[in-house]
Amino acid sequence: MKKKFFNAKIYRNDSATEFIVENGKITQIGTNLPICDNEVDLEGKLIMPPYVDPHLHLDYVYTGRNDGGNVKSGTLFEGIERWHHFKKTQGIGDAKNRALEGVREEASHGIQYIRTHIDVTDPDLTGLKAMLELREELKDKVTIQIVSFPQEGMYAYKNGYELVEEGLKLGADCVGGIPHFEWAREIGEKSVHSTVELAVKYNKMIDVHCDETDDVMSRFLELLNALVMIEGIGKKTTASHACSFGSADNAYANRMIGLFKKSKINFITPPTENAYLQGRMDNYPKRRGLNRVKELLEEGINICFAQDSINDPWYPLGNGNMMNVLDNGIHLTHLASYEEIEKSFDLITFNGAKTMMIDDYGLEVGKSANFIVLNESDEFEAIRKRVGVLASVRNGEYLFKRNKPSYDIPLSI
Numbered sequence: 001m002k003k004k005f006f007n008a009k010i011y012r013n014d015s016a017t018e019f020i021v022e023n024g025k026i027t028q029i030g031t032n033l034p035i036c037d038n039e040v041d042l043e044g045k046l047i048m049p050p051y052v053d054p055h056l057h058l059d060y061v062y063t064g065r066n067d068g069g070n071v072k073s074g075t076l077f078e079g080i081e082r083w084h085h086f087k088k089t090q091g092i093g094d095a096k097n098r099a100l101e102g103v104r105e106e107a108s109h110g111i112q113y114i115r116t117h118i119d120v121t122d123p124d125l126t127g128l129k130a131m132l133e134l135r136e137e138l139k140d141k142v143t144i145q146i147v148s149f150p151q152e153g154m155y156a157y158k159n160g161y162e163l164v165e166e167g168l169k170l171g172a173d174c175v176g177g178i179p180h181f182e183w184a185r186e187i188g189e190k191s192v193h194s195t196v197e198l199a200v201k202y203n204k205m206i207d208v209h210c211d212e213t214d215d216v217m218s219r220f221l222e223l224l225n226a227l228v229m230i231e232g233i234g235k236k237t238t239a240s241h242a243c244s245f246g247s248a249d250n251a252y253a254n255r256m257i258g259l260f261k262k263s264k265i266n267f268i269t270p271p272t273e274n275a276y277l278q279g280r281m282d283n284y285p286k287r288r289g290l291n292r293v294k295e296l297l298e299e300g301i302n303i304c305f306a307q308d309s310i311n312d313p314w315y316p317l318g319n320g321n322m323m324n325v326l327d328n329g330i331h332l333t334h335l336a337s338y339e340e341i342e343k344s345f346d347l348i349t350f351n352g353a354k355t356m357m358i359d360d361y362g363l364e365v366g367k368s369a370n371f372i373v374l375n376e377s378d379e380f381e382a383i384r385k386r387v388g389v390l391a392s393v394r395n396g397e398y399l400f401k402r403n404k405p406s407y408d409i410p411l412s413i
């Protein structure tokens with residue numbers, strides 16, 4: 001049945017206010033479109049494609065308060081140590097239930113696309129098996145990509161390389177890595193070579209936890225970028241975190257930015273997690289620990305924001321609210337002008353979809369009718385007010401719809 005959505009303020013489209021959906025796809029978009037039996041008034045609200053969370057650990061969801069540990073140093077390495085103990089206790093059912101609750105929480109904030117890193121440094125591959133089932137069961141509601149991710153190292157963990165490869169054979173979409181966690185620089189470099197070789201061998205995307213440290217000498221990004229450029233797979237490659245690049249000196253950064261433009265590599269920054277985890281060894285001034293988001297955007301290099309953690313041993317406060325992620329990201333990376341702020345919605349929508357290589361994304365004829373409705377009509381005001389998502393629509397049908405918040409405030413003059 002045809003359905004017409006009208007009276008829309010469409011993000012990045014000033015010429016259309018209406019669109020018609022048939023069999024889950026957008027068949028027309030513009031103004032003064034034909035009358036349909038089924039019409040939905042969007043009340044002038046801001047309509048955009050769904051939020052994208054391109055870097056999340058669904059196998060870790062809600063383990064922050066339930067692993068019996070607590071935050072002491074607040075570092076990445078403490079988080080890995082806590083997870084090392086917890087993961088031995090989980091079963092497939094338990095892992096699946098927690099991941100499902102994580103997806104539910106993200107979806108409630110308007111996310112429909114998730115890339116999740118699943119720890120495969122586990123001889124039983126418990127988290128991966130749970131996630132492969134869930135990806136299939138939820139595919140009509142949310143698009144999930146899985147990274148075969150060696151949390152405890154491709155070489156620091158016994159048979160880590162083989163387990164990553166097994167994850168790819170079982171159906172993971174991307175090869176992961178964590179070179180800064182390997183026990184020596186040379187072994188970290190070896191893991192980067194292995195990551196790229198596996199991606200080529202199995203025709204997979206790459207998403208590496210790369211240089212998630214304030215150590216300016218951690219420069220695995222340089223090698224990753226060079227190797228994928230040689231293979232011509234930069235567009236399929238993502239460097240997540242790249243915190244140390246935020247601490248590098250300008251001469252080095254300038255040279256590297258030129259090479260990133262050539263390779264077309266993608267970047268992901270989780271603002272809340274990296275602001276929380278990094279700078280822990282600093283006195284004052286304390287570094288923010290984030291990549292050079294503003295400078296990469298200015299150079300046309302693709303970078304997006306993510307919610308890395310939903311209450312796990314690395315970061316206690318994540319909840320999948322991308323407006324909160326964006327809010328923090330804007331502040332921490334000095335996206336200060338009105339134009340930068342208005343366009344910053346790209347960091348939680350289009351840029352994430354590009355990173356995940358999702359072609360069927362955006363409000364255009366021929367694409368799936370997937371979109372969210374924000375409780376504002378203007379981009380800047382939507383961010384200033386940190387508005388919530390009123391509805392999330394998938395293939396033309398509501399995933400959820402909620403009432404506008406109303407207030408009765410007795411103020412008058």
Ligand code: FE2
Nearest residue numbers: 057117209308
């Ligand atoms: Fe991560």
